[in-house]
Amino acid sequence: xxxxxxxxxxxxxxxxxxxxxxxxxxxxxxxxxxxxxxxxxxxxxxxxxxxxxxxxxxxxxxxxxxxxxxxxxxxxxxxxxxxxxxxxxxxxxxxxxxxxxxxxxxxxxxxxxxxxxxxxxxxxxxxxxxxxxxxxxxxxxx
Amino acid sequence: xxxxxxxxxxxxxxxxxxxxxxxxxxxxxxxxxxxxxxxxxxxxxxxxxxxxxxxxxxxxxxxxxxxxxxxxxxxxxxxxxxxxxxxxxxxxxxxxxxxxxxxxxxxxxxxxxxxxxxxxxxxxxxxxxxxxxxxxxxxxxxxxxxxxxxxxxxxxxxxxxxxxxxxxxxxxxxxxxxxxxxxxxxxxxxxxxxxxxxxxxxxxxxxxxxxxxxxxxxxxxxxxxxxxxxxxxxxxxxxxxxxxxxxxxxxxxxxxxxxxxxxxxxxxxxxxxxxxxxxxxxxxxxxxxxxxxxxxxxxxxxxxxxxxxxxxxxxxxxxxxxxxxxxxxxxxxxxxxxxxxxxxxxxxxxxxxxxxxxxxxxxxxxxxxxxxxxxxxxxxxxxxxxxxxxxxxxxxxxxxxxxxxxxxxxxxxxxxxxxxxxxxxxxxxxxxxxxxxxxxxxxxxxxxxxxxxxxxxxxxxxxxxxxxxxxxxxxxxxxxxxxxxxxxxxxxxxxxx
Numbered sequence: 001x002x003x004x005x006x007x008x009x010x011x012x013x014x015x016x017x018x019x020x021x022x023x024x025x026x027x028x029x030x031x032x033x034x035x036x037x038x039x040x041x042x043x044x045x046x047x048x049x050x051x052x053x054x055x056x057x058x059x060x061x062x063x064x065x066x067x068x069x070x071x072x073x074x075x076x077x078x079x080x081x082x083x084x085x086x087x088x089x090x091x092x093x094x095x096x097x098x099x100x101x102x103x104x105x106x107x108x109x110x111x112x113x114x115x116x117x118x119x120x121x122x123x124x125x126x127x128x129x130x131x132x133x134x135x136x137x138x139x140x141x142x
Numbered sequence: 143x144x145x146x147x148x149x150x151x152x153x154x155x156x157x158x159x160x161x162x163x164x165x166x167x168x169x170x171x172x173x174x175x176x177x178x179x180x181x182x183x184x185x186x187x188x189x190x191x192x193x194x195x196x197x198x199x200x201x202x203x204x205x206x207x208x209x210x211x212x213x214x215x216x217x218x219x220x221x222x223x224x225x226x227x228x229x230x231x232x233x234x235x236x237x238x239x240x241x242x243x244x245x246x247x248x249x250x251x252x253x254x255x256x257x258x259x260x261x262x263x264x265x266x267x268x269x270x271x272x273x274x275x276x277x278x279x280x281x282x283x284x285x286x287x288x289x290x291x292x293x294x295x296x297x298x299x300x301x302x303x304x305x306x307x308x309x310x311x312x313x314x315x316x317x318x319x320x321x322x323x324x325x326x327x328x329x330x331x332x333x334x335x336x337x338x339x340x341x342x343x344x345x346x347x348x349x350x351x352x353x354x355x356x357x358x359x360x361x362x363x364x365x366x367x368x369x370x371x372x373x374x375x376x377x378x379x380x381x382x383x384x385x386x387x388x389x390x391x392x393x394x395x396x397x398x399x400x401x402x403x404x405x406x407x408x409x410x411x412x413x414x415x416x417x418x419x420x421x422x423x424x425x426x427x428x429x430x431x432x433x434x435x436x437x438x439x440x441x442x443x444x445x446x447x448x449x450x451x452x453x454x455x456x457x458x459x460x461x462x463x464x465x466x467x468x469x470x471x472x473x474x475x476x477x478x479x480x481x482x483x484x485x486x487x488x489x490x491x492x493x494x495x496x497x498x499x500x501x502x503x504x505x506x507x508x509x510x511x512x513x514x515x516x517x518x519x520x521x522x523x524x525x526x527x528x529x530x531x532x533x534x535x536x537x538x539x540x541x542x543x544x545x546x547x548x549x550x551x552x553x554x555x556x557x558x559x560x561x562x563x564x565x566x567x568x569x570x571x572x573x574x575x576x577x578x579x580x581x582x583x584x585x586x587x588x589x590x591x592x593x594x595x596x597x598x599x600x601x602x603x604x605x606x607x608x609x610x611x612x613x614x615x616x617x618x619x620x621x622x623x624x625x626x627x628x629x630x631x632x633x634x635x636x637x638x639x
Contacts, residue, residue, distance in 0.1 A: 033598040036333045059310050090548075098540070105531075106533055116537070119537055
């Protein structure tokens with residue numbers, strides 16, 4: 001119930017922010033009868049009303065994750081992946097991340113290392129060699 | 143009639159090209175596979191494949207043929223886990239577990255799988271035939287739609303999101319609004335001003351549909367999977383009595399009724415394959431109250447939902463192709479894919495891009511035949527996919543998502559954005575906010591504003607024009623009804639617990 005109220009608040013806040021951000025838009029010349037404001041404002045208004053409805057009448061209970069550590073660790077791994085992708089290159093970044101994710105999904109160390117290596121090499125071969133879609137080379141001399 | 147058949151012939155000329163046959167085959171295999179794999183469904187698979195289609199510059203009809211094959215192929219795969227594992231591989235297969243698992247326990251898993259394979263094929267093929275003859279007349283009605291009528295039609299499609307949501311209708315609508323707001327990010331095509339860019343240079347060009355789809359449906363899904371651990375025992379497939387021709391004939395009336403229900407429900411916007419499967423299961427149960435063993439392993443109990451599921455999937459392509467309005471989450475993603483190829487589905491699609499519309503329709507006849515041939519003998523191989531450990535599968539899916547996003551955009555910023563959408567999708571799922579409205583809103587948002595603009599330009603800015611035509615008045619009434627419906631239902635159900 002509290003979670004739904006919070007969600008309602010978030011929707012309300014997003015709607016307010018969205019509404020405010022388009023409120024002051026000015027168009028130098030009026031070529032178009034609608035202009036940039038009314039449509040997003042309407043959408044923001046509806047979203048805000050939905051937020052209020054949720055505050056007033058929350059529906060669902062929040063079911064806590066069975067394993068709290070999983071999701072934040074996974075997000076951290078993905079953030080590192082996104083940061084490493086260009087400087088380190090696709091293969092090293094993928095090998096590291098895939099191994100880390102495999103560990104999070106309960107693999108043993110050796111299994112994780114194998115998963116990382118195989119995933120990285122296979123996807124590189126698929127994208128870069130077979131389909132001719134270039135991926136960042138990074139530090140590897142390819 | 144003759145025109146339809148000759149147009150369909152042209153479609154077959156497209157669909158039978160070797161490249162398109164190959165893509166339909168790949169799509170069918172992948173679709174069945176993701177239908178089997180728990181946690182991955184057609185939406186996830188299409189989101190993952192989208193960047194490939196774009197980066198490889200596939201012709202739009204080829205891309206659509208493959209993506210659609212994934213879509214209807216998943217309807218074949220979902221039944222395998224439902225029957226053997228008591229675990230639906232996709233949401234619409236929930237009803238299949240009711241009789242499928244008891245059948246598998248009684249050693250008739252193989253028979254149930256074969257029967258549902260036949261049912262899926264029958265439901266899908268009959269529905270493709272109906273779609274072939276229904277799309278063009280429907281599109282011809284829609285050709286006469288003015289921009290104002292379209293505004294009302296899109297508003298109606300969006301308002302229906304809440305009507306299915308019941309008490310969580312506000313969540314569905316808010317999610318739809320969020321999707322629309324996300325579609326408006328970037329430079330407004332009508333006036334040239336920046337909206338919702340938060341001053342970011344990268345967001346000037348707008349948010350890429352692939353980034354949103356992969357974030358919500360690949361990364362978000364895996365975040366949800368990592369916090370739960372599911373293990374169940376696979377029931378043996380063989381050993382029992384084989385499926386007899388008599389049993390198939392015995393279930394034939396059930397399959398035909400399920401096709402009717404499924405296709406009709408699919409065509410109607412808002413409801414989807416899950417609703418169709420549930421409806422047809424309940425109908426069969428009621429109809430055969432005296433002589434049925436529903437819930438304890440009745441063959442008709444697996445035939446009905448599986449047939450209806452596939453029929454509804456095809457049915458929901460009708461409004462997408464002929465009106466340009468998606469009726470379900472997966473068709474919204476397909477529509478998004480078409481828009482990325484600069485093709486606007488809708489009444490003019492059949493005239494302007496017949497190779498896309500008819501190529502797709504023809505390919506569905508072929509694809510379903512491939513799926514039947516694939517599924518009858520190879521069902522055991524697909525079931526083995528369940529033995530792939532999650533620690534091999536999910537790192538691979540994540541790496542594939544990242545490679546796909548990067549191949550399309552060449553930007554690390556889009557990777558971060560996809561992670562952000564993934565986290566959002568995970569939180570929303572935890573809070574039972576439906577994700578389909580986000581995709582639907584994202585796909586329909588710009589269309590809605592563009593049509594609003596056109597309608598107002600035609601009327602010199604007079605908003606009364608939006609309610610001028612009879613079509614629009616009817617649609618606005620329906621919209622109002624769809625908005626009020628959840629509140630009435632809520633009141634009837636009494637105060638919340």
